[in-house]
Amino acid sequence: MLMIWKSISPKKLPKHALAVAGIALLALSTATANAQFFNPFGPPPSPTPGPVTYNFSTPVVTSPTEAPGVWYTDRFPPCGFVSPATAPDGTKNTLEESICASNFQTPAPSFFNTQGRKTDLGANTYSISINLYVPAAWATTPERLAGFWGTAVNSTGVIGNDYPIIDFQGPITPTGPQGPGDYPNGGVAGFYGWDNTANSGNGGFVYIGLPPGFHYNSWVTLTLTTVPGTGYEYSVRDPGSQRATSIRTGFYDPTETSISNVILEGYNYDNNYSIYWNDLTLSSTSLSCPAPSTGQPGLLGLLDQLLKPLSPPQPPGPPKPWW
Numbered sequence: 001m002l003m004i005w006k007s008i009s010p011k012k013l014p015k016h017a018l019a020v021a022g023i024a025l026l027a028l029s030t031a032t033a034n035a036q037f038f039n040p041f042g043p044p045p046s047p048t049p050g051p052v053t054y055n056f057s058t059p060v061v062t063s064p065t066e067a068p069g070v071w072y073t074d075r076f077p078p079c080g081f082v083s084p085a086t087a088p089d090g091t092k093n094t095l096e097e098s099i100c101a102s103n104f105q106t107p108a109p110s111f112f113n114t115q116g117r118k119t120d121l122g123a124n125t126y127s128i129s130i131n132l133y134v135p136a137a138w139a140t141t142p143e144r145l146a147g148f149w150g151t152a153v154n155s156t157g158v159i160g161n162d163y164p165i166i167d168f169q170g171p172i173t174p175t176g177p178q179g180p181g182d183y184p185n186g187g188v189a190g191f192y193g194w195d196n197t198a199n200s201g202n203g204g205f206v207y208i209g210l211p212p213g214f215h216y217n218s219w220v221t222l223t224l225t226t227v228p229g230t231g232y233e234y235s236v237r238d239p240g241s242q243r244a245t246s247i248r249t250g251f252y253d254p255t256e257t258s259i260s261n262v263i264l265e266g267y268n269y270d271n272n273y274s275i276y277w278n279d280l281t282l283s284s285t286s287l288s289c290p291a292p293s294t295g296q297p298g299l300l301g302l303l304d305q306l307l308k309p310l311s312p313p314q315p316p317g318p319p320k321p322w323w
Helices: 002-007 015-034 298-310
Strands: 052-054 071-074 080-085 094-099 114-120 125-134 144-154 165-169 190-195 204-209 218-227 231-237 244-250 256-267 273-284
Touching (some): 094 114, 114 144, 125 144, 125 256, 165 204, 165 218, 190 244, 204 244
Antiparallel strands (some): 052 273, 080 094, 094 273, 125 273, 144 165, 144 256
């Protein structure tokens, strides 16, 4: 933006362009100053328009009911939800979520065998990411094993019917073990995303795949991103790489714009196991200054569009589940 202002004398700009540009910059500074991020692990950091990452180096606060700054029960509480914990590969300051056979709900399948906790986020959170440890045992366990969920809301904060989800699932075949339900995936282990447009609009899981260079007993970064007017982008990648495997899915409710909470789910099939999570990242912005990944121009983009016709020509340059 500074280059534009240096290359064009204000005397050569129409008065209406200068007025609109000034208003846009004032609004931008106000939106940036007001951007807030909710920190479920303590006081919020200083306002910032960029992503903020939290590890689990301090104890999480759990609660049976919703309250600010806590991880509260979703459906049925897992038997353990503790930080800081050490993962099987020695990574410290992680969150350990434990599923126990003693909490298995009958008769199965049961809505309450999906067991987890959630925490509320600040307004206008459009993308959430977390790291998940994937042990080798999951390659042959015929069950849903870990779920990274969100709850979608529209611009006024009203919850609709979209729940973006990335699951890690083992090789599940029809009429396999019954816990939260029967979700066969053709016997292919890997990451799956919930798509409301699948199965003639009835919804279902679709295969995302595995990130490039994936190997078991390692961490994978999962990202749920809202694409306004379109749906969701689900991506999985090695935390040390920018290469990812991604898919896009559609909305059930096209008015939804952001994600109001994070839900970390386990699935109880009458067995015992642990899930390790780390580095929760939230990306938030004011509605008046949407993030570039939403596909909207934002105020800087609008200002560029306003001034573009006055700039020298430039050479051309080279997409509520019930379970």
